[in-house]
Structures are given as structure tokens and as C-alpha cells.
Amino acid sequence: MVARAFAVQALTAERWRDFTALFGRNGACGGCWCMYWRQTHAEFERRKGAANRRAMNALVRAGEVPGLLAYVDGEPAGWCCVGPRESFGRLARSRILAPVDEEPVWSIVCFFVARARRGRGLTVRLLEAAKVHARRGGARILEGYPVEPRQSPAPPTFVYTGLATAFSQAGFTEVARRSPTRPIMRCRLR
Numbered sequence: 372m373v374a375r376a377f378a379v380q381a382l383t384a385e386r387w388r389d390f391t392a393l394f395g396r397n398g399a400c401g402g403c404w405c406m407y408w409r410q411t412h413a414e415f416e417r418r419k420g421a422a423n424r425r426a427m428n429a430l431v432r433a434g435e436v437p438g439l440l441a442y443v444d445g446e447p448a449g450w451c452c453v454g455p456r457e458s459f460g461r462l463a464r465s466r467i468l469a470p471v472d473e474e475p476v477w478s479i480v481c482f483f484v485a486r487a488r489r490g491r492g493l494t495v496r497l498l499e500a501a502k503v504h505a506r507r508g509g510a511r512i513l514e515g516y517p518v519e520p521r522q523s524p525a526p527p528t529f530v531y532t533g534l535a536t537a538f539s540q541a542g543f544t545e546v547a548r549r550s551p552t553r554p555i556m557r558c559r560l561r
Contacts, residue, residue, distance in 0.1 A: 375444055376445065377442070378441070379439050379440065379442070379497065380439065380440050384432055387431055389440055389447040390427075390447070390450070393483065393485060401419060402419035402420035402423055402424075403415075403419070404424045404427045405427060405438065405450070405481050406423040406427055408462065409426075436504075437452060438453055438454070439453060441496065441500070443493075449482065449483065449485065449488060450483040450484075451479060451481070452479065452482075453477060453501045453505060454478065454508075455477050455478070455510075456475070456514065459478055459480050462478060467550045468516050468549075471546050471547045471555055474512055475512070476557070477505040477512070477514065478513075478515070478516070479498070479515040479516075479532075480532060481532060482494050482497060482531060482532070482533050483531065494534070498515075498540075498541035498543070501513060502541070502558060506560040506561070511559065511560055512557055512559055514556065514557045514558075515532070515533060515543060515555075515556050515557075516554075517537065517538050517553075517556060519535045519552050519553075520534075520552065538556045541558070543557060543558045544558070
């Protein structure tokens, strides 16, 4: 097996083209452009596609770092959306993913991995990079909302929040479960 060069970079304006290349014409899935967790259901439905792309671009141009891009051999290969929990309004409205306690946390809400790179551990590597990124941003706790699908393998569109097994491999532990398939997992950052 040939060793591959791997790197993770914050999504900044300078990396916008890499982000759009990875997400493709469909914005990863159904015109999302990783805006699902930042909007109400009605907003998301109304903005699918180009409007979501513009909204994500506006965040990036304003200097926000909405997530991390993974590169394999210099090509964009994966995405992890990570930031302070309050950045993701949909979490605040979810009964299943409601806050576990009063501690401030950063959240990982989404992954997208290029089809040719799936099944190779890229999500675990993105989780490790997200821990470093969150720690540098001042986080003491990083939280994720993966799935434990009832069917295996699960279609990629159903595991965009990650798989619980990947979170476990990256050192996260389950702290709550309000749905049979949706654990809340955390990692305390040093």
C-alpha cells in the first residue's frame, strides 16, 4: 500500500475553492452546503442549493471558521463541521440532542467524505483534528451526535453526523442517549 500525504486545514476564504470542489454541484447532499444545523427547518427548505452556498460563503468571508477540510495527496477529501454549540441553532431546538448539562461545549455536527475516500478512517482522523482545533479555540469539551444505524452498512446520507464507532475510536465516550440510534458522545480536551 502506498503511503498517502494527509493534512487538515481550517476552512478559510483562501480554501473556499477546495471546499466547493469537495462538495460538488449538489453541495454535498441535497443543496445543504453544511447549513442544516444553522437554520430552522423552514429556512433550510427555502435556501437549499445556491442560497445555502452563499450563506456558507458569507460565514467564511466574515472570518468564521465553520469547519475543517482534510486533504489526501493535496486534494480535498473530507469535511468536518465543528464549532461552539451555540453556532448550531437546530441543536437548541432538538429534544433528542438537547444539552446534557450546563457545561459549555463545542459540537461536531457533520462530516462529508469524498466517495473515493470513504471507508479508510478519514472520519477518525478528522475527529482527532477537530479536538486540536476546538482546544485551540478555547473548548474544554467537544461533543458529537453520531448514529448507530439499524442496518449495516448504512447509506452515507444517513450517517452524515458520523458513526458512533468512529467517535469511540477517537476517544469519545457516550454521555447521554435519548433515542435508540443517537448517542451523545463527548471528549474532554486537555
